[in-house]
Amino acid sequence: MAIDENKLQELMGRMLGDVGAAMGTALVLLGDKFGYYKTLATEGPMTSAELASKTGTVERYVREWAAGQAAAGYINYDAGSGRFSMSPEQALLLADENGPAFFPGMFEIAAAAIRDEPKVANAFQHGGGVGWHEHDACLFRGTERFFRPGYAMHLVSEWIPALDGVREKLERGARVADVGCGHGASVILMAKAFPKSKFFGFDYHQPSIDRARERAREAGVSDRATFERATAKDYPGTYDLVAFFDCLHDMGDPVGAAAHVKSSLARDGTWMLVEPFANERLEDNLNPIGRVFYAASTTICVPGSLSQEVGLGLGTQAGESRLREVLKAGGFTRVRRATATPFNLVLEARP
Ligand SMILES: C[S@@+](CC[C@H](N)C(=O)[O-])C[C@H]1O[C@@H](n2cnc3c(N)ncnc32)[C@H](O)[C@@H]1O
Numbered sequence: 001m002a003i004d005e006n007k008l009q010e011l012m013g014r015m016l017g018d019v020g021a022a023m024g025t026a027l028v029l030l031g032d033k034f035g036y037y038k039t040l041a042t043e044g045p046m047t048s049a050e051l052a053s054k055t056g057t058v059e060r061y062v063r064e065w066a067a068g069q070a071a072a073g074y075i076n077y078d079a080g081s082g083r084f085s086m087s088p089e090q091a092l093l094l095a096d097e098n099g100p101a102f103f104p105g106m107f108e109i110a111a112a113a114i115r116d117e118p119k120v121a122n123a124f125q126h127g128g129g130v131g132w133h134e135h136d137a138c139l140f141r142g143t144e145r146f147f148r149p150g151y152a153m154h155l156v157s158e159w160i161p162a163l164d165g166v167r168e169k170l171e172r173g174a175r176v177a178d179v180g181c182g183h184g185a186s187v188i189l190m191a192k193a194f195p196k197s198k199f200f201g202f203d204y205h206q207p208s209i210d211r212a213r214e215r216a217r218e219a220g221v222s223d224r225a226t227f228e229r230a231t232a233k234d235y236p237g238t239y240d241l242v243a244f245f246d247c248l249h250d251m252g253d254p255v256g257a258a259a260h261v262k263s264s265l266a267r268d269g270t271w272m273l274v275e276p277f278a279n280e281r282l283e284d285n286l287n288p289i290g291r292v293f294y295a296a297s298t299t300i301c302v303p304g305s306l307s308q309e310v311g312l313g314l315g316t317q318a319g320e321s322r323l324r325e326v327l328k329a330g331g332f333t334r335v336r337r338a339t340a341t342p343f344n345l346v347l348e349a350r351p
Pocket of ligand 1: 147245
């Protein structure tokens with residue numbers, strides 16, 4: 001087969017960029033850990049010596065890190081002064097933890113995918129799965145830090161109002177379960193917005209429950225937000241709203257979970273299901289977002305699902321029709337797409 005030189009050059013160029021990004025994962029983790037981005041964003045421009053001194057780290061390493069990050073375009077270098085700095089756009093993505101688009105959390109998730117590859121490789125060969133709890137802890141922290149900004153932007157202002165009559169119930173005072181709640185970011189946002197309601201976070205992963213309790217205390221909402229270890233098929237109580245954020249596809253038995261949600265809803269209750277956005281057909285997901293989601297799905301979500309009972313392995317890119325089939329099999333007859341963002345599908349399901 002003849003090699004097309006132009007196609008080869010184009011693909012090599014892309015792969016070089018990808019290898020640079022993959023190698024750079026460690027650099028982003030370091031920049032985040034030692035506060036290099038935050039220091040440059042708030043106090044830059046500065047030399048590597050000044051950055052090292054402000055952060056109490058070793059100059060020779062900081063100099064190499066800064067050169068690599070300037071080559072990536074994540075920070076800027078001024079050859080005249082020998083100083084490094086960050087533009088407002090770079091700062092927004094790398095230094096603003098509470099902003100709308102903070103990326104270091106996603107790099108922590110990428111780091112978990114690389115660190116845990118041997119466990120996943122074993123499952124590829126011998127079957128079985130890798131439970132959420134078996135991953136490097138940077139996955140749990142990265143998930144909270146990456147997902148929280150999107151929830152802060154959309155959950156209270158767009159997603160809840162898109163559900164039929166739910167905002168009014170929460171304003172009056174309702175009972176809400178957040179299942180697969182992780183570190184509780186979504187629970188805390190809702191508890192702050194709706195002080196008359198009671199929120200119950202459930203997750204099968206005890207360290208996440210411990211962290212969620214801590215975060216709720218820090219946020220001053222412990223009086224109305226409590227957290228308990230439970231699975232999606234055995235959490236207790238009856239609720240006006242049950243919410244699942246980015247976790248149904250991680251479960252081995254999403255149909256069983258759906259059936260349990262149905263039995264836990266109060267009369268006229270609602271299930272809000274938030275899942276990663278996906279088009280219906282594989283060929284329509286071959287884009288940068290699909291690339292990230294399929295990679296996470298291969299290394300984290302499918303192994304997680306295959307580690308649990310049933311092991312359905314929905315994957316992050318199941319698509320709306322497949323999700324509707326799961327909800328229907330669990331006993332939900334009225335399902336509608338409430339809203340969507342480029343990253344999330346929000347479904348409203350009622351029995
Ligand atoms: C991708 S994380 C999402 C966490 C959180 N909802 C968020 O959006 O930040 C998936 C979560 O589902 C939880 N999980 C997986 N299987 C579960 C099950 N069968 N029952 C309850 N929680 C489960 C994991 O422990 C993990 O915290």
